Amino acid sequence: MDHALPNLPQSPYPKVIIVGAGFAGLKLARTLRNKPYQVILLDKNNYHQFQPLFYQVATAGLEPSAISFPLRKAFHDTPNVTFRMGGAKRIDQQQNRLYTDIGYIDYDYLVLAMGADTNYFGMESIMKNSIPMKSVSEALFIRNKIISNYERAITIADESKRKALMNVVIVGGGPTGVELAGAVAELRNKVFPKDYPQLNFDNMKVVLVEMGPSLLAGMSTTSGDKAKTYLEKLKVEVLLNTAVADYDGLNVTINGETRFQTHTLLWAAGISPNFIEGIADDQKAKGGRLLVDAFNRLQSSRNIYVLGDGCLQKGDDYPKGHPQVAQVAMQQAKNLGNNFLAKLNAKPEKPFRYKDLGSMATIGRKLAVVELPFIKFQGFLAWLTWLFVHLMAIVGVKNRIFIFLDWGWNYLAFDPSLRLLIKPTISKPEDREKLVAEKK
Amino acid sequence: MDHALPNLPQSPYPKVIIVGAGFAGLKLARTLRNKPYQVILLDKNNYHQFQPLFYQVATAGLEPSAISFPLRKAFHDTPNVTFRMGGAKRIDQQQNRLYTDIGYIDYDYLVLAMGADTNYFGMESIMKNSIPMKSVSEALFIRNKIISNYERAITIADESKRKALMNVVIVGGGPTGVELAGAVAELRNKVFPKDYPQLNFDNMKVVLVEMGPSLLAGMSTTSGDKAKTYLEKLKVEVLLNTAVADYDGLNVTINGETRFQTHTLLWAAGISPNFIEGIADDQKAKGGRLLVDAFNRLQSSRNIYVLGDGCLQKGDDYPKGHPQVAQVAMQQAKNLGNNFLAKLNAKPEKPFRYKDLGSMATIGRKLAVVELPFIKFQGFLAWLTWLFVHLMAIVGVKNRIFIFLDWGWNYLAFDPSLRLLIKPTISKPEDREKLVAEKK
Incomplete structure (x- = not known):
């Protein structure tokens, strides 16, 4: 769309656009709440999604709303953060302008936290x-x-x-x-x-x-x-x-x-980074991840940053880049947020260091595997650990309460109750036409 | 579909097909649980819907699942009731055969509890x-x-x-x-x-x-x-x-x-009764409601019954038929259920008498109007009455608990949290093709 996005609030502060409200984008926007930056948060959806529990939605254990959090609600009473629902299409790096499907926005800083989509490996x-x-x-x-x-x-x-x-x-x-x-x-x-x-x-x-x-x-x-x-x-x-x-x-x-x-x-x-136009070939690795330095700054750019699954940041410990997991995204966002705050006081910015907090997977009722930095364990205790960590990681008090109750219910009743085929549609035109015809 | 519906259990008992699992159909099927009838319950959806709270789903106060109840779950451990998801298309009254979009089914008794759809009055x-x-x-x-x-x-x-x-x-x-x-x-x-x-x-x-x-x-x-x-x-x-x-x-x-x-x-x-083929003109009133006697039996039929919004049963108190509300549907279903049980013992069947228990509507937070048979009242107390009656009427313990919690949350936080645009779709083909093309 070739017009400026209207209805943005006026602000004297540097404008930071964050593309994507996943783990990284949401974390960064929250870090910058009520700080002297004008933050525009852009996402294709009007909610943050908690990816680790998608499988429970797919298998009728949780309602989509339980693992989704309305983004506008996250920024009530936060006048410096403005959410817009829209898709980023193209960057003009010379003009410092981001084109989106709802209009273009000029930026002082641009942060790409667009995540990844499914990789079909060309099949x-x-x-x-x-x-x-x-x-x-x-x-x-x-x-x-x-x-x-x-x-x-x-x-x-x-x-x-x-x-x-x-x-x-x-x-x-x-x-x-x-x-x-x-x-x-x-x-x-x-x-x-x-x-x-x-x-x-x-x-x-x-x-x-x-x-x-x-x-x-x-x-x-x-x-x-x-x-x-x-x-x-x-x-x-x-x-x-x-x-x-x-x-x-x-x-x-x-x-x-x-x-x-x-x-x-x-x-x-497999996954494949989400794509945006306007990135030069030498800013991109094979496979589509964008090359960044230790501060998550895009190669050959002064004011574009990339976080999470979409970036490739090589380091001594990770010669092929960090694993594409939520932990990395969140830690990068936290580091970048702190660096944005450091800029305000002309303090030195810190390079990113990944701290692997471990990983876990649940296989079923009472079955899970957990690896923490100093201990590995499996079985019932691992399952409880998995439940606790995921419950604490969910955004929103209400979501947390409802998931806790849902899990309790499903555990006790062995009966995920969401076996419902509900689609947001209105009655079919042909049926409606029949109703009209009969009344004529 | 011109083949018999397969995979139905064998049964020595008379076969009752109930079309529609709204207030009337569900009530009747529940009354016949574990009785010597073979019941086939048919609905276009695999869940019962609690219509009085649709407006709260529309205004982001309740999740669809909170007011929907999976029909298969309602008939666990009830071998004489079989649910099938499908739409009824045509009745062959001579053959005692119901044609549906998943195959035909022969019946001993057919109960139409198909409800009503929107009436556009021909516009x-x-x-x-x-x-x-x-x-x-x-x-x-x-x-x-x-x-x-x-x-x-x-x-x-x-x-x-x-x-x-x-x-x-x-x-x-x-x-x-x-x-x-x-x-x-x-x-x-x-x-x-x-x-x-x-x-x-x-x-x-x-x-x-x-x-x-x-x-x-x-x-x-x-x-x-x-x-x-x-x-x-x-x-x-x-x-x-x-x-x-x-x-x-x-x-x-x-x-x-x-x-x-x-x-x-x-x-x-306005509403208009749902339509089915195979009804003679003299069995139908103007507007599409089906004419029934005091036992809800379809005019000129021996073994077809009609319940709820779709039937027109004239009586002294209701010369134009009963109001098309949930109360009538449920009471008719209860009466018909009892009559089915009476048939078993060759006892006399009872004609339907509507007992008006009153009506109510809520306008907003703390605002409602209630009319019971001997008293009318409005305001906060009416609102509490409305909440209590609707909570008790909801099918399913889990739904009741979750709605109670949702209402409590919404009341305290003034923040219906379901402002989410979630649709059950997979990523658009053109986006997926782009992902494939990039990997080739």
Whole structure:
């Protein structure tokens, strides 16, 4: 859009645009609350999404609203932070101007915290037919898809067609794939048989396919092996060293042959940084991550910063860049926020140092693996640790209370109650036309 | 679909098909739980919807899941009741066969409890451009629409265009229209100004248009007048004796001239019974309601019953039929359920007698009107009564707890937290294609 974005408040302070309100963008905007900067926070959605719990939305354990936080609410009574819902399209680095789909905005500083989307590794059939899970909308889409498939399966006489509707294949053995596989297996083991007494759930396969030699590649092999044991206990078929080559919406091709038939292939095999125009080739690494220095400043730029999954910051400990995880994004945002505050007092800015606080994944009810800097543990205690850490990390007191209650309910009742197919639509035009015609 | 619906359990008992799982259908199915009937419950959705609270979903006060109850869960451990998600299309009264979009089913008894949809009174422009609210999906659509309009308004420089995005016009002064108008006004008065500090909310009109001489036509004029006073206190513009003749998506035409400009015209002005093929003309009244006897049996039929909004049962007290409200539907279902049980013991069946338990409507925080058989009251006590009655009427313990907590939160924090634009979609094909192209 080739006009200036209107209705922005006037301000005497330097203007910082933050693109993206994920872990990094939200953290930075919060650090700059009520400080002498004019902050414009831009996101495609009007809410912050808590990505680690997407899988619970996909498997009917949590409502989307429980893991989403309205951004406008986060900045009530904060006149120096202005939120706008819109997508960033192009940077004009000479003019210090950001073009968005709601108008352009000039900046003194620009911070790109745009995160990453699904990586299909160039495979068109996978892109067209698989389902990604990189947003709460996509998680809700998965929930609807799985439930619709079951409602369809029970109306079908042919057994092989029913099986294809019931099977779920998940590709990618990272935390997302592992957590999804565990949660889907628990639905199959405990919940669906009560909902669909006329279906035979021995027929339903839950498959997790990983290209590498172990699950949870970012963690130790102990944790990876334990996760595999836990999944197999839940009767998930785990295939390691295995790549899915093709998927036409029904047949999953592995090693040149159809190994499974499913209408639901969930793709959690990789991520790719979100794209924006106006970045020079020498500012970008292969794969699309943007090159930054130790202060997260974009290469050859004075006033553009990049945070989180979208940046590549090489250092002695991380010659290939930091892992693309929430911890890195949040710590980079905190460091950059402090550097913005340091600028105000002409104090020296600090380079970023990543402090690995550990990682964890949950496989199912009472099953998880946790790695902290000095200790690794698994099982029930790990599961409690996982619950506690995620509950504390959620934005918003109300969300925290409601998730706590939801988890309590689901644990006690073994009955995630959100098996609802609700879509925000109005009645179909043809039905409405019928109503009009009848009244004429 | 011209094949029998497969996967139904075998049963030696008479087969009762219930079409629709609203207040009447759900009540009847529950009455027949674990009785010697084979019950097939059919609904277009896999959940029961609690219609009296749609307006709170539309105004971001409650999550759709809080007022929706999964039907399969309602019939766990009830082998004689089988739920199928599907739409009824046509009855073959000779063959005792119901055709649905998932296959046909033969019945011994058929119960139509299909409810009603929006009535546009034959006005095509209204049908095309207004937004109805007869399902939880439509309520969610309204929430998304209002929030999108605001996010758009704040990116627009032209003030008159902004106003049209901010105004909300509601047509129909029954309980739905009154409750919607009150809730939208409260968003305007208390919530939106904090969310959008750069918009001028004096510019936002909330208008309620009613064709008749008073609001809440089903109640006394005392209640109707009080509701009007309350709404005006919340700065709602109430127009009585006024009909909307045309709406092109922007201009609202009243008495031949454009009285308001709005992108959001909510239509709650009337209902029309849902339609099914295979009903003879002499079984149907003008307007589409199906004629039934005192036992809710369809005219000239031996084994088809009709319950709730879709039936017309004349009696001495109600020469034009009963009011189309939840109370009637539930009482008819209870009576029919008892008659089904009476058949088993060859006892005499009872004709339906409607017992009017009263009615109520809430206008806003601490404001409501209540009419019980022997007393009418308004204000704070009425509001508490309204809250209590609705909380008790909700299906499902979890829903009840969560609504109670939501209401408590909203009351204390004055901050309905669901101002989220979440749609169950996956990333757009063109964006995904870009991701693929970049990786090739």
